[in-house]
Amino acid sequence: MKKTLWILLFLMSTGINAQKIDLSxxxxxxxxxxxKIPTPKSIIGHEVGEWHITHDKLLQYMENLAAVSDRVQLExxxxxFEGRPLILLKISxxxxxxxIAEIRxxxxxxxxxxxxxxxxxxxxVYQGFxxxxxxxxxxxxxxxxxYYLTAAEGPEIQELLNKSVILFDPSLNPDGLQRFAYWxxxxxxxEINPDPNDREYHEVWPGGRTNHYWFDMNRDWLPVQLPESKVRIKTFHEWxxxxxxxxxxxxTNSTFFFQPGIPERTHPLTPELNQELTREIGTYHAKALDAIGSLYYSEEDFDDFYYGKGSTFPDINGGIGILFEQGSSRGHAQESDHGVLRFPFTIRNQFTAALSTLEAAKAxxxxxxQYQRNFFKKARTEGANKGILFGDAKDKSKTLALVNVLKKHxxxxxxxxxxxxxxxxxxxSTSSFxxxxxxxxxxxxKAIFDKRTQFRDSLFYDVSAWSFxxxxxxxxxxxxxxxxxxDEIVTPSNNSGTVSAKSGLGYLxxxxxxxxxxxxxxxLNKELRAFVGMKKFTNNNRTYDYGTIFIPVQNQCLSKEALYAYLKELVAESGVALQAVSTGLxxxxxxxxxxxxxxxxxxxAMLVGDGVSSNDAGEIWHLLDRRYGMKLTKLSTxxxxxxxxxxxxxxxxxxxxSLSPEAVVKLKTWVKNGGVLIGFRNSLRWMKQRGLFKATFKKPKNDQVTGVSFENKRLQSGAQVIGGAIFKAALDRSHPIAFGYKNKDLALFRNTTVFMAPDAKSYNxxxxYTQTPLLSGYISEENLELLKGSVPFKVQRLGKGRVIGFTDNTNFRAFWYGTNKLFMNAVFFGKLM
Structure with a gap:
């Protein structure tokens, strides 16, 4: 028995290593x-699939193709963020x-x-990888x-190239690809070891999925906040x-998926004909995968709901989006339910589906x-002769940020x-559109400003609401x-800041x-003193709200003239207006x-590393670093x-x-000595367990559900997930956490089931959340009851310091501008709460 097992393992091992893969x-x-067309190996030094391609070598090969092939134009x-080129090949x-200009x-x-x-x-056809x-x-x-598209010869490839323009994006995420290839x-x-316990198949934090700031860029097609997204959306709309x-x-235990996804989870704004065409394209994938003996499935997984994903974004723009999902080797070869899954096999499936897409497009x-023409023909006639008005009379910058996104589309x-x-x-009229x-x-x-609370299905692969x-x-x-x-906006202008005049007293x-x-x-980093007003006041017939910052002139490290010059320079591109004052009365x-x-x-500082959500951490890092120019120390757990x-x-x-007991003790001591600790979402649970945070959490009683079959068990539990919805909360604007907000209510994004009971004292x-909190998105009836009247924020004293807790993500995916100020208030005014 042992000898037989040894022989099987030997054959499996030698099969992985001995089978030499070449381009054929x-x-x-x-x-x-x-x-005359170079093979990949002749440029990058190894066969496709022998090693994981690094972005620099991928770029090198694409540049070589563009230099020698008359079928390619490289842009x-x-x-x-890390300085890697974002390229596009036009292949025809x-x-x-x-x-090409006339064709476009x-x-x-x-x-x-x-x-x-x-x-x-x-x-x-836009092909993104x-x-x-x-x-x-x-x-x-x-x-x-x-290589195939530039080097293949014969009537079939000639017909394909004559009848198509291929926008070829070999790496949608150069920084992440480079990070993973290195790993x-x-x-x-x-001797390749397919043992799934091997370190090769377990990346260290944060892994290679995301870009430099740890964003999942397949959620940014609609918000368009990242440089990689901005160029691909520009290309999309240009073509x-x-x-x-x-x-x-x-x-790893999966096979190969191609769309359509689950029919009931298609967004209602997507035409039915879109899904019919997607199914027809799927027949080409099935035929091609059948020919090479690969297993696959369709319409049993994933969805076409959130328009911020690459496979769904085209569906609201007159095109057909196709998602391909290949079971992953996560390295060079790994054991799976279907045998040893080798990296070259996964590559061949992707290649085959890419080629079948082109065959479908040609046919x-x-x-x-015709579908695209009719889509936009109908779109131009839909909707009443009305519009949507939006703006913020006291915050033009975030309003212009929204205008910029709309213009990109x-x-x-x-x-x-x-x-x-x-x-x-x-x-x-100066800050509304x-x-x-x-x-x-x-x-x-309609999609961007979409608000809905009724759905055909209660499960979502991503968020159920995103109203801009x-x-x-x-x-x-x-x-x-x-x-x-x-007037129509052609190019949005920057919101330039101003200083009203030079003052000998101070600026507000x-x-x-x-x-x-x-x-x-x-x-503050310039060592200038600043004060925050805890109450409303008027100065020289101007009204100033809670949270107004006062910058005195006297006893500063800069002279009156130097301070004025510095302030003008500082606010020039910020959209911030400073008012010079002549009296302190x-x-x-x-x-x-x-x-x-x-x-x-x-x-x-911010905790990062094992146990920390890299997406959430990246959003905070990006906000402080790119938006506010603040240094952030990333402390590994x-x-x-x-x-x-x-x-x-x-x-x-x-x-x-949770952190280690030693780390918790160290944090607790630090807070007691005067530090401000800010926790988000599920971190509040372990902070409570470790004595850092006092709160009562309400839990849904999912274990009491009856009448659910075994087949629908997963559907029932999935329906209790809040994948991403929008809710209304009431604000006490006199509290430092609400400084800078002009309304008495606020829309909050929530993708957690952490429900925190309110304090007995109303001012705490x-x-x-209001008693009718749902603004848009899906939430189960059970969870909605728990959410009503709950609080998404608490602040507590601990020794000389403060512990602040948010149940919700105030910095979601870099486009939730509306709640960034809550987080910044906690950073700057935490000790005043």
Whole structure:
């Protein structure tokens, strides 16, 4: 028995290592190739699939192809946060590439409803690979596919290139791909070990899935906050592709998935014909995968609901989005339920599906072009002759941030013609805008501002709500008259800041504008003194709200003239307005009042590493670093016990599992000595268990559900998940956590089932969910009852310090501008709470 087992293991091992893979393993049989086109191995030094491709070598090969092939044009569109080029290859016949500008004009003319002979028009296909860097079979397949498209010869490839323009994006996430390739390659042995316990298959935190700031970029197609997203969305709208493919990986024990997803989980704004065409394209994938003996499935998993994913975004833009999910080897070879899953096998499946996509596009070319024409024809006539009005009279910066996103999606936006009041909210013509419903992108407008609380299904692969007026924290009024339309915005302008005059007394900075934390942080780091007003007041007939910052002139480290010059420079690009004051005598608290509290310089650290959500941590890092210009020390959980914490005023604990007992003791001592600890989401549970945080958490009673079959058990439990929905909370604007907000209520994004009971004293509940909190998205009836009246925020004393808890993510995916100020208030004013 032992001998037989040894022989089987030996054969399995030698089978993995002895089978030499060359390029022919991937390529179609019976095709000849142009010898002048370099193979991947001749440039990168190894066969496709022998090692994981690093981004620099991938780039090198694509540049070589563009240099020698007349079927390729290479475009460098920008750079990642780490400086890696974001490239695009346009692949088509030489004749098409010579007339590529004319082809694009005609393609867009068809989109715009002009008379174009679509029988003569090429179909446009955008093929994108490995937006999750550790789902690497896609980008590795791009090597073989690029070679095939440039080197294959014969009538079939010629017809394909004549009838299509391929927008080829070999790496949607260069930084993540590089990080993962390094990990997989440094652990590769000459005798490949498929044991799933091997370190090769267990990346260290944060892994290669995300980009530099640890964002999942497959959630950013709609918000467009990251450099990688900005260039691909620009390309998308410049071309309006008929098909867009998004190559991913899933669990090792899975096979291969292609869309459609689960039919009941398709967004209602997606036309049924879109799904019918997706199914028809799927028949080409099935035929191609059958031919190589690969298993697959469709319509049993994933969904087409959230339009911020690559496979769903095209569906609201007149195209067909296709998600591919390949069971992942997560390295070079790994045991699975289907045998040893080898990296080259995963690459071949991705290559095969990419090629079958092109075959489908060629065969369905006229049908796809006609669908696209009709999609936009109907879109231009839909919707009443009205629009949606949005803005924030006291915060133009975040309003302009929303305008910028809309313009990136080619949505028409107009200035507000005149000041108006709608539903009790004031809209200023200088900081408010109107989007007409009836325009070419009318369906995308509906999707962006979509609000719904009724659904066909209760399970979601991603969020169930993302309404951008709530996300950006602006006031909005639907169905306004187009008489309010002012000039159309062509290019959004920056919100330039001002200093009203030179003062010998001081300057006041209302805390409403989005970038005030950046200005305050710079002031404090310059060793300038600043004070925050704890009450409302008037100065020189101007009204100032809670949280106004006062910057005195006297006893500063800069002279009066130097301070004025520095302040003008500081606010120039921030959109922040400083008002010079000539008297300290106010209506209400005077400028010398004890109710103006000194704001101290902050030094912020954040826990990262094992047990911490890298997505949540990355959002905080990005916010402080890129938006507010603040230094952030990232403290790994594996060495925090050895760090002198006294140098930090504030420590942030993102959504996480528990720390070691030693780390908790160290944090507790630090807080008692005056530190401010800010915890998010599930971290509050272990903080309570370890005596750092006092709270009562309400739990749903899911174990009492009856009448659910075994088949539907997973559906029932999944229905209790809050994958992402939007809820209304009441604000006590006098509390420092609410400084800078002008309304008495606030839209909060929630993707957790942490329900915190309110305090018995009302003033300790400055943010509290209302009794009718649901604004948009899905929540079960059981969870909705628990949410009503609960609180998403608590602050408590611990010795000389404070512990602050948020049940919700205030910094979600970099586009939830509306609640960033809550987090920044906790950072700067935590000791005042």
């Amino acid at each position: 393993y991937y390529l179609p049989k019976g095709v000849t190739y142009n010898e 460098k569109r920008g750079k990642t 016949s030489p004749e098409n590439l010579q007339n 004009r005609n393609h867009l003319a068809n989109v715009n409803g002009e008379q174009v002979d679509i029988e003569q028009q090429p179909v446009v 490995s937006i999750h860097g550790n789902e690497a079979s896609g980008s590795n397949a791009a090597l073989a596919l690029a 997989a390659n440094i652990h590769k042995a000459s 309006k592709p008929n098909i867009l493919t998004d190559h991913h990986e899933m669990g 369905m070319r006229v049908k796809l072009l 080619q949505i028409k936006v107009h200035r507000l013609k005149k000041d108006v009041v709608k539903s009790g909210k004031k809209y200023s 109107v989007v007409p419903y009836k325009q070419q992108q009318s369906r995308l407008v 007026d709530h996300a950006f924290g602006v006031d909005a009024e639907a169905n306004v008259s187009l008489e309010l339309l002012g 900075m209302p805390w409403n504008e989005y970038y005030t934390p950046k200005v305050l942080n710079a002031l 106010n209506g209400g608290i005077d400028l010398g009042s004890r109710r103006f509290k000194r704001v101290k310089k902050v030094s912020v 594996d060495y925090v016990t050895r760090v002198d914490l006294s140098r930090y005023t504030t420590i942030v604990v993102p959504n996480s599992r 509940n400055p943010i509290q």
